[in-house]
Amino acid sequence: MMKSLTLIFAIMLLGSVACSDKTEVRTVDELSLHKRSYILFNDGAPIDTCIAMQRRAVDEVRAGTSDEDPVDVLSQLGFFYTRAGDYRNGFELLQEAADYRLAHGESKGTGDIKLYGNLSNLYCRFDMLDESFKMSDAAIAASLKNNGRLLNDLYRMRAMLHNKTGEDDSVFHYYELALDALKDKDDESYKNMLAVGINSDKGGWLIEHYDRYPDSLDRAVGYVEKAIATGGRDMTMERFMLGLGYVRQSRVDEGIKLMERSLSEFEESCDDESVAWATQWLMTVYSETGRINELARMYPRYREVNDTILNREKLNALIASDVKWRAEQKEEENRMLNIELSSARQRLFMVRIIIVLVVLLFGAAALYVRQRSKSARNKRMVMQQRMEELMLTQKQLNGRIEALSEELLNAAHREVVGNVSRLLVPSVLSGEDELKFRKSFAALYPRFLLGLRHDYPSLTPNDELVCMLIYLKQSTDEISLCLGISRASVNSARYRIRTKMALSKETDLDEFLTSRGA
Numbered sequence: 261m262m263k264s265l266t267l268i269f270a271i272m273l274l275g276s277v278a279c280s281d282k283t284e285v286r287t288v289d290e291l292s293l294h295k296r297s298y299i300l301f302n303d304g305a306p307i308d309t310c311i312a313m314q315r316r317a318v319d320e321v322r323a324g325t326s327d328e329d330p331v332d333v334l335s336q337l338g339f340f341y342t343r344a345g346d347y348r349n350g351f352e353l354l355q356e357a358a359d360y361r362l363a364h365g366e367s368k369g370t371g372d373i374k375l376y377g378n379l380s381n382l383y384c385r386f387d388m389l390d391e392s393f394k395m396s397d398a399a400i401a402a403s404l405k406n407n408g409r410l411l412n413d414l415y416r417m418r419a420m421l422h423n424k425t426g427e428d429d430s431v432f433h434y435y436e437l438a439l440d441a442l443k444d445k446d447d448e449s450y451k452n453m454l455a456v457g458i459n460s461d462k463g464g465w466l467i468e469h470y471d472r473y474p475d476s477l478d479r480a481v482g483y484v485e486k487a488i489a490t491g492g493r494d495m496t497m498e499r500f501m502l503g504l505g506y507v508r509q510s511r512v513d514e515g516i517k518l519m520e521r522s523l524s525e526f527e528e529s530c531d532d533e534s535v536a537w538a539t540q541w542l543m544t545v546y547s548e549t550g551r552i553n554e555l556a557r558m559y560p561r562y563r564e565v566n567d568t569i570l571n572r573e574k575l576n577a578l579i580a581s582d583v584k585w586r587a588e589q590k591e592e593e594n595r596m597l598n599i600e601l602s603s604a605r606q607r608l609f610m611v612r613i614i615i616v617l618v619v620l621l622f623g624a625a626a627l628y629v630r631q632r633s634k635s636a637r638n639k640r641m642v643m644q645q646r647m648e649e650l651m652l653t654q655k656q657l658n659g660r661i662e663a664l665s666e667e668l669l670n671a672a673h674r675e676v677v678g679n680v681s682r683l684l685v686p687s688v689l690s691g692e693d694e695l696k697f698r699k700s701f702a703a704l705y706p707r708f709l710l711g712l713r714h715d716y717p718s719l720t721p722n723d724e725l726v727c728m729l730i731y732l733k734q735s736t737d738e739i740s741l742c743l744g745i746s747r748a749s750v751n752s753a754r755y756r757i758r759t760k761m762a763l764s765k766e767t768d769l770d771e772f773l774t775s776r777g778a
Contacts, residue, residue: 335375504545716761731773
């Protein structure tokens, strides 16, 4: 019911991973555009200003005039775009960084760590959790290869990722790993500052899940209080969580004041997601403490910002679909590249074998010529027999080559069919896309619609479209996304189709359509 802190904290931590690595001491003017841009970000400069400077740093990298790690520079601009809510450009920059990394090998600095960490959080933002965990694993592996640089940040983000999946034991485990990762740092004051931040995150999580861990409330409040006392960055989120913790400790008036102050700061920074989240929590607290007037006053604001978030989430759903498709396309491109590389290696191996055989053949022929002048008829017969054996070997080799060629042709045919099949898995069907989808479906399964129309002529084109998606094993959520309708509308369509087909209650519509075959 209550929106989790996971995404809000993850985006904040994303800045930590992108910018927390210490820079050698120089004046600001002596630093590169790349380093100056994240100093601006840490100092609270407008994100558009940071993006503008970082884009100049990216231009230098693309022009080959920068000494910075291209993976690091591209990844940081991708993070800035993501922080600004421009997820499409953010993904494009992160993908460009990944392509550079693939073409030029591992980064010597923290570029790979930041790249994978940023990709993990972007995938988490779009609920692509399998991809998010995969990138998180890659970021941690890159950090361990780099003497554990940024490892504590990665473990903090991993804890939040497990929070999103509801794995409490893993949340506790990774917070402990984050603290343990600080033990090798030499700067005690810096180490203590990071430990305070980790414990503050953990405290906020415990306060948010007070119903599951009521005995940990006092300890959690202490963690957040210490973080606020330490300072060092924007503490709006920490003050809000502290206020919520005070409310849970029955310090209601003091807690609500802190929460209301933090909400005002969220509104001043135009952070709609944080405003929606904080407003919902405040309304819950007002309801629990009987403050009906305050609840009624805040409800219109909650509805307004919630509508804004809802519209943004609809747009993000489309962007997420595009990001997922692009990620799958890139994975397919890499797979095809590996196949081509493997084929090239096989061809090179075959060429070498043929060269060896040719050399052997010429050697045998030279031996045959030399022996012919020295040997009698019996010797010539032996050489003839050897030639026949060589010819038989050559014939067998030719047969094997023909068989391999046929296997390659069959594999290519299967690949084409696989590509056509993948075209039948749509993302959003409308207008021309729907027509293309129908043509592709009819080409691959020509008898399905003909049989359906013959047996059930009362089905409408929309009914047919739902049946086609069910036949392709699409879930209710996927059909809803493809057709741009709600789950309830999909269920209504399924019920309407069952009625027109006069199916019994015991007959499963999915199994029935699948059993009709193509």
